[in-house]
Amino acid sequence: MTGPATPQAPCRPHDRRRPRVCRSVSGWLVAALWLASAGVLHAAKIGDLTEVRWTEQAARFLSMADPAVRHACLGTVLLGVSCGLLGGFLVVRRMALLGDALSHAVLPGVALGFLWNLEKDPLAIFVGALVAGLAGSAVVSWITRTTRLKEDTALGMVLATFFGAGLCLLSMFQRLPTGNKSGIESFLFGQAAALGPGDLQLMGAVTALVVGMLALGYKEFLLVSFDPGFARVLALPTRRLERVLLLLLAFAVVAALQAVGVVLVSAMLIIPAATASLLTDRFHRMLLWSAAIGAVSGLSGAFLSFLGTRLPTGPFMVLSAGVLFGLALLLSPRHGIGPRWIRQRSQRHRVARENTLKAIYQVLESGGFSSEVVPVEALASRRRVDRQAALREVGSLVRAQLATLSDDAVALTPSGWQGACAIVRNHRLWELYLTHAAQIAPDHVHDDAEKIEHVLGEATVRELERRLPRADVDPHGRPIPSVPAADPAMGRRGASATAGDRPVGYGGRS
Amino acid sequence: MTQAGAGSDPAGSAPPLEIHDLTVAYRNKPVLWGVDLAAPAGRLIGIVGPNGAGKSTLIKACMGLLPCASGWVKAFGRPVPESLGRIGYVPQRESVDWDFPVSVMDVVLMGRYGRIGLFRRPSAEDRRIARDCLDQVQMLPFADRQISNLSGGQQQRVFLARALAQESDLYFMDEPFAGVDAATEASIIAILQGLRDRGKTLLVVHHDLPTARDYFDWLLLLNLRVVAFGPTAEVFTPELLQKTYGGRLTLLSEVAEAVQAKAR
Numbered sequence: 001m002t003g004p005a006t007p008q009a010p011c012r013p014h015d016r017r018r019p020r021v022c023r024s025v026s027g028w029l030v031a032a033l034w035l036a037s038a039g040v041l042h043a044a045k046i047g048d049l050t051e052v053r054w055t056e057q058a059a060r061f062l063s064m065a066d067p068a069v070r071h072a073c074l075g076t077v078l079l080g081v082s083c084g085l086l087g088g089f090l091v092v093r094r095m096a097l098l099g100d101a102l103s104h105a106v107l108p109g110v111a112l113g114f115l116w117n118l119e120k121d122p123l124a125i126f127v128g129a130l131v132a133g134l135a136g137s138a139v140v141s142w143i144t145r146t147t148r149l150k151e152d153t154a155l156g157m158v159l160a161t162f163f164g165a166g167l168c169l170l171s172m173f174q175r176l177p178t179g180n181k182s183g184i185e186s187f188l189f190g191q192a193a194a195l196g197p198g199d200l201q202l203m204g205a206v207t208a209l210v211v212g213m214l215a216l217g218y219k220e221f222l223l224v225s226f227d228p229g230f231a232r233v234l235a236l237p238t239r240r241l242e243r244v245l246l247l248l249l250a251f252a253v254v255a256a257l258q259a260v261g262v263v264l265v266s267a268m269l270i271i272p273a274a275t276a277s278l279l280t281d282r283f284h285r286m287l288l289w290s291a292a293i294g295a296v297s298g299l300s301g302a303f304l305s306f307l308g309t310r311l312p313t314g315p316f317m318v319l320s321a322g323v324l325f326g327l328a329l330l331l332s333p334r335h336g337i338g339p340r341w342i343r344q345r346s347q348r349h350r351v352a353r354e355n356t357l358k359a360i361y362q363v364l365e366s367g368g369f370s371s372e373v374v375p376v377e378a379l380a381s382r383r384r385v386d387r388q389a390a391l392r393e394v395g396s397l398v399r400a401q402l403a404t405l406s407d408d409a410v411a412l413t414p415s416g417w418q419g420a421c422a423i424v425r426n427h428r429l430w431e432l433y434l435t436h437a438a439q440i441a442p443d444h445v446h447d448d449a450e451k452i453e454h455v456l457g458e459a460t461v462r463e464l465e466r467r468l469p470r471a472d473v474d475p476h477g478r479p480i481p482s483v484p485a486a487d488p489a490m491g492r493r494g495a496s497a498t499a500g501d502r503p504v505g506y507g508g509r510s
Numbered sequence: 511m512t513q514a515g516a517g518s519d520p521a522g523s524a525p526p527l528e529i530h531d532l533t534v535a536y537r538n539k540p541v542l543w544g545v546d547l548a549a550p551a552g553r554l555i556g557i558v559g560p561n562g563a564g565k566s567t568l569i570k571a572c573m574g575l576l577p578c579a580s581g582w583v584k585a586f587g588r589p590v591p592e593s594l595g596r597i598g599y600v601p602q603r604e605s606v607d608w609d610f611p612v613s614v615m616d617v618v619l620m621g622r623y624g625r626i627g628l629f630r631r632p633s634a635e636d637r638r639i640a641r642d643c644l645d646q647v648q649m650l651p652f653a654d655r656q657i658s659n660l661s662g663g664q665q666q667r668v669f670l671a672r673a674l675a676q677e678s679d680l681y682f683m684d685e686p687f688a689g690v691d692a693a694t695e696a697s698i699i700a701i702l703q704g705l706r707d708r709g710k711t712l713l714v715v716h717h718d719l720p721t722a723r724d725y726f727d728w729l730l731l732l733n734l735r736v737v738a739f740g741p742t743a744e745v746f747t748p749e750l751l752q753k754t755y756g757g758r759l760t761l762l763s764e765v766a767e768a769v770q771a772k773a774r
Binding site: 092094216217219220223225226230231232233235237277280281282283 | 570573574575591594595597598599601605606607610611612613616617620623624626628629630631632656672676
């Protein structure tokens, strides 16, 4: 094979003077934008500012005319899938560091495989790296078994020692006449554009093996990962399963080296799997997500590194994976920060509306229900807020069709009246329950009821009614209203708004 | 039973569990000495003893999860590795990671894995049995929950359901009542007694001495060696309990440490 086959004409002089940092920064900007908009059209605008000829490169990449581009795409997808699948196992077994150690431990093997015939023979390097990686993990388990040192310490030591040995060997080979031109340095940070047909065959075989084995033995690998002791009682060949898993991991790491590089391959094991674990609670779905995220990260890494001249692929792949992780952290429906924030916000608003309804009810009650409207001033003084704030609260009720505002006075709609009765009833029932059943002094129960009233579900209210012998007067002597029947869709806005008995308010996450 | 041939043995000729001169050592330090016992069939047997008495160690060694320094264990007259298909296991709740992304149903189905066979998928029948077992422990409504959303008592019942799904004849249970409320404890003991009434043999590690007398037909009093083994009425005596719990067995632990030091 001839050198790294970057399909890029030699750099023009002014190109060469551009600091690399600058180019990678602009590349990173592109990365963020490309991932956000998933289109090159938007990115063109930034191109005008930064004057990089990456628009042409992008066009070349997307046309897929260049075989090197096709090889890079295929290779990075394959590696994303195999690393993503095996990374899923590492993450759920809390063995992330093992991936790191294994990937660094292969470096001396890469160097020795290169020494075999002083050129980048994929098979020789594969075998060398595999042997070194397995030797590394054997040393780890030997240290853990025979000394008092714990596994994380052993992993850290082996990782560093093997990696150091590999670096020494590499720097020696670089002085050899052929060493410098061979592109062996691409093993450190990855160069997807340098993937040859031989590399691809190897990656294809490894990925097929990984997918096949995991599909075949999914149930066994799952049990061995979740509860190895139980697996042994079921007479599963746990030892052999563990070894197969380790071997597959070593295969995947070694096959990925050329494209992502020794230094960062562990990130391609961990980040897609970590992202997937934010998206689902089931292991098989997590593996599928992890493989997909790995493939997408690989592809976008190949694309972004192609935009510049001889940019390493590994860092861009890992950055893409990191961005995807960030998106999942923000947007994942169940565990994401964004959806959680929205849920909490809507709960806060519901609680605020319920408090306003309750205040309106109390003003009406203090007037003996002689009037059907409440002046905004009276509401403001009841809520202990100024006029503006009271108007905002009323506005929120009006938008939810719980009240109407005319001539500076608030009137409740039927569903608003229902909601007001429900929340006051919840409050007073709970006060009654605390004083009766829990024997708490009447002057202690109000604050607690202020919180509980918003989270009581229908079933709990029924239970309270059942347990309280006389549920018509609260401990302070005020009548407990009953909730007028209305069409259930309207009632949903009120206090008994929870489906079944699931409390929603109060920081509870539904 | 599925293994009808072995199961039809008269209880006398092949006891469900027979242990002869079993010694177990951690890092060369013996933690269980010369255990001899033959468990009768169809009994609910409690294993009690102070902390560090080797209760968990004993059942793990019986199932081959720990290497034996000496002695042998037979189940239904055959070496344990050959009769694993008839052995069910409830490990300690802390032995697994409850944040693992699996559902309650997934975990209970694991009890079927030994019967399903290597590299095969669970059948509809396996799922039906798993649902049945979940129903027995009153956890069916939680079948699709992720296991981290369960309370301690619910987790314990999931493990019990998984063991039930194994459809075994001999059960080892490691503290199935740990972290369980009184109501759950009562429902679990009812299930265990139901298994016993169907002729199964159960060995249950138990921490609480006062309830041990009510729960178990037989008791194994353990403190680094077998203090007593027999029907509860015979062995639940002040003298034997004093022997089990009272005072450290100074000599035995000293010798154990000496053995360990010598092996270094």
